[in-house]
Amino acid sequence: xxxxxxxxxxxxxxxxxxxxxxxxxxxxxxxxxxxxxxxxxxxxxxxxxxxxxxxxxxxxxxxxxxxxxxxxxxxxxxxxxxxxxxxxxxxxxxxxxxxxxxxxxxxxxxxxxxxxxxxxxxxxxxxxxxxxxxxxxxxxxxxxxxxxxxxxxxxxxxxxxxxxxxxxxxxxxxxxxxxxxxxxxxxxxxxxxxxxxxxxxxxxxxxxxxxxxxxxxxxxxxxxxxxxxxxxxxxxxxxxxxxxxxxxxxxxxxxxxxxxxxxxxxxxxxxxxxxxxxxxxxxxxxxxxxxxxxxxxxxxxxxxx
Amino acid sequence: xxxxxxxxxxxxxxxxxxxxxxxxxxxxxxxxxxxxxxxxxxxxxxxxxxxxxxxxxxxxxxxxxxxxxxxxxxxxxxxxxxxxxxxxxxxxxxxxxxxxxxxxxxxxxxxxxxxxxxxxxxxxxxxxxxxxxxxxxxxxxxxxxxxxxxxxxxxxxxxxxxxxxxxxxxxxxxxxxxxxxxxxxxxxxxxxxxxxxxxxxxxxxxxxxxxxxxxxxxxxxxxxxxxxxxxxxxxxxxxxxxxxxxxxxxxxxxxxxxxxxxxxxxxxxxxxxxxxxxxxxxxxxxxxxxxxxxxxxxxxxxxxxxxxxxxxxxx
Numbered sequence: 001x002x003x004x005x006x007x008x009x010x011x012x013x014x015x016x017x018x019x020x021x022x023x024x025x026x027x028x029x030x031x032x033x034x035x036x037x038x039x040x041x042x043x044x045x046x047x048x049x050x051x052x053x054x055x056x057x058x059x060x061x062x063x064x065x066x067x068x069x070x071x072x073x074x075x076x077x078x079x080x081x082x083x084x085x086x087x088x089x090x091x092x093x094x095x096x097x098x099x100x101x102x103x104x105x106x107x108x109x110x111x112x113x114x115x116x117x118x119x120x121x122x123x124x125x126x127x128x129x130x131x132x133x134x135x136x137x138x139x140x141x142x143x144x145x146x147x148x149x150x151x152x153x154x155x156x157x158x159x160x161x162x163x164x165x166x167x168x169x170x171x172x173x174x175x176x177x178x179x180x181x182x183x184x185x186x187x188x189x190x191x192x193x194x195x196x197x198x199x200x201x202x203x204x205x206x207x208x209x210x211x212x213x214x215x216x217x218x219x220x221x222x223x224x225x226x227x228x229x230x231x232x233x234x235x236x237x238x239x240x241x242x243x244x245x246x247x248x249x250x251x252x253x254x255x256x257x258x259x260x261x262x263x264x265x266x267x268x269x270x271x272x273x274x275x276x277x278x279x280x281x282x283x284x285x286x287x288x289x290x291x292x293x294x295x296x297x298x299x300x301x302x303x304x305x
Numbered sequence: 306x307x308x309x310x311x312x313x314x315x316x317x318x319x320x321x322x323x324x325x326x327x328x329x330x331x332x333x334x335x336x337x338x339x340x341x342x343x344x345x346x347x348x349x350x351x352x353x354x355x356x357x358x359x360x361x362x363x364x365x366x367x368x369x370x371x372x373x374x375x376x377x378x379x380x381x382x383x384x385x386x387x388x389x390x391x392x393x394x395x396x397x398x399x400x401x402x403x404x405x406x407x408x409x410x411x412x413x414x415x416x417x418x419x420x421x422x423x424x425x426x427x428x429x430x431x432x433x434x435x436x437x438x439x440x441x442x443x444x445x446x447x448x449x450x451x452x453x454x455x456x457x458x459x460x461x462x463x464x465x466x467x468x469x470x471x472x473x474x475x476x477x478x479x480x481x482x483x484x485x486x487x488x489x490x491x492x493x494x495x496x497x498x499x500x501x502x503x504x505x506x507x508x509x510x511x512x513x514x515x516x517x518x519x520x521x522x523x524x525x526x527x528x529x530x531x532x533x534x535x536x537x538x539x540x541x542x543x544x545x546x547x548x549x550x551x552x553x554x555x556x557x558x559x560x561x562x563x564x565x566x567x568x569x570x571x572x573x574x575x576x577x578x579x580x581x582x583x584x585x586x587x588x589x590x591x592x593x594x595x596x597x598x599x600x601x602x603x604x605x606x607x608x609x610x611x612x613x614x615x616x617x618x619x620x
Contacts (some may be wrong), residue, residue, distance in 0.1 A: 010461055013466070129598070133545065133598040135590060137553060137556050143581060174513065242462040242465070243465075247464075249607060250557065252457070273472055277462065277468075
C-alpha cells in the first residue's frame, strides 16, 4: 500500500518535472536531428501528448506499468533493456559493499561499546566520524591516486570482468571500500549507542547480579536486543547506497546503472534517466518492505496488523 | 597548586611547575570547548567574506602558460624547470589544466559552498519548523497527509531526482538551493512534530489556552521556544551533510554552474590529470572535509551542551 503510494508520488513528480519547462515532445527528440513527421506523430500518439494533461499522465503511467519505460533517445533502444544489461554490475557492487559495511561496522560498534573510553573506542569513533565527513568521491580519487597511480597495487578503473578471480577481486577493493565506508560508520555509531543503552538497563544488571558469566550477558542478553536498532537503520543506509553507487560508479568507471544515469544526464536523455529513477525507487521500496518484515522476526514485540 | 598560592613572583621553579601543567590544562580546554572546529569555521568564513582580498589571482583567469603549474613548495620546479622559471608569481597550491590558480579557486569555492548550505539550511529549518508545529498542533487530516508525504519523500533517491531536475529545469544556484531546501525540511518534520505532541499537553500551554491565547499565539509564543533547542541541534548536525550533497551534485556536473568556482566541480576537473597533477583535486576535497568535519563536531558539541537527551538524533 505504502509502496504503491510512493511510486505514484514519484511518477507524478517526474511527470510534473517533464512538463515544467517546455513542450515535452522536445524530451523525446535529440536536439539538432531531423525526425520524420510520421515517427513524431506515432510518438505523440503513444505517449498521448495531444490529449489533456490528466490523460497524458494516465497514458504515461499505463506505459510504465506495462513495463514500457520508453526508448532511450540517444541509443534508440528500450530503456528496460539498457538497464537490464547494467543491472548486475551495480547489484554486485552494492551487495559486496553492504556485506563489508555490516561485517566491519557492527562488530566495531560492539567492541567500542564494551571497551568504552579505551583507545579502541576512540579509534573506532574517529574512523566513523571520518566516514561521515569525507566526501566519497574524493576518497575514491585519492585512493586511485595512492594505490593505483602512485603505488600501482590496484587497477585504476573498471570491473575487470573476464579476468581470473584474484585479478578481478582487485578491481573490487577500492570501490567497495569507498562505497562501504559511509554505511559502515552509520552501523558502527548506531550499534555502539544501542549497545551502551542496553548494557545500562535493569535486566542486564539483574543478569549480572544473578551471576551470569560476562560472555553470556554480552552475547545473549545484550547483543540480541542491541541488534534491533542497526536493523531498522538498514533501510536508511540503503538509500545511501543508491546515492553512493552513482558517485562510485562514475569515479571508478564501473559499468552499472548509476553511470548510465549520469551519462543520460550529460546527453539530455530524458527517458533513460526517468527509467533509472523508477527502477531505483522501486528497488528501494522493495528493500524497505523486506527490512520491515525482518524487523518483526527479530523483534517479536512488534506486530503489524 | 603550589605555583598559584605560594609566590607572586615567578621563580624558575614555579615557572617550571606551571609549564608542566600546560599540556594537561590545554588538553582539558580543548576537550571542553570546540576550539578547532570554531577556528576552522571562522577561517572559512573569512575566506568567504573577503575572497577578493585573499585570493592572489582571479579564480576564472585562464593562462595556458601556467597550465598544471606546481604548488609553491616544489622549489626545483620554479628554479630549474623551463616553464616554472618563466612564471612571475608562484602558485600557492598550484594551477589547473587551464592555468587557473587552485588556491584562489578554493577560496572562492568557500563562498558558494557556505552560502548555499547556510541559506538552504535556514530556509529548510523555517519550513520544517512550520510544518512540524502545524501538524503536531492541529493533528487531523492535514497531519495525516503531511506525515504520509514526508514518508514517501524520504523514500525517493534524492541524487537521481536532482539529476532529473537538472535535465528538465536546468542548472543554477537558485535551483540548487531549492533542491537542498526540499531535502532539508522533510527531515525535520517528524522530530519537531513528536516534540510538539508532547509539548502541547503541558500545563503551561493549557494555562495559556485557558487564559484565551489564540492558536497562532500558542504555537509561536509558547510551543516554538520549546522546540527551538531541537531545531538548533538538528540544523547544526545536518549542515555538514548538505555541504557534502552540494559538492556531490557539483561533482556530477549538475549542481553549481561551471562559471562559478565550486569545490565539487574542481575535484571533477582534476580527475583527468590525476597522475600528473594531484593538487587540483586534492585541495578542494580537503576543504570539503575540513568544513564538514568542523560542522559535525560543532553540531555534536551543541547537542551535548544543550540537551544530552537528544543523543539519538546523531543520524
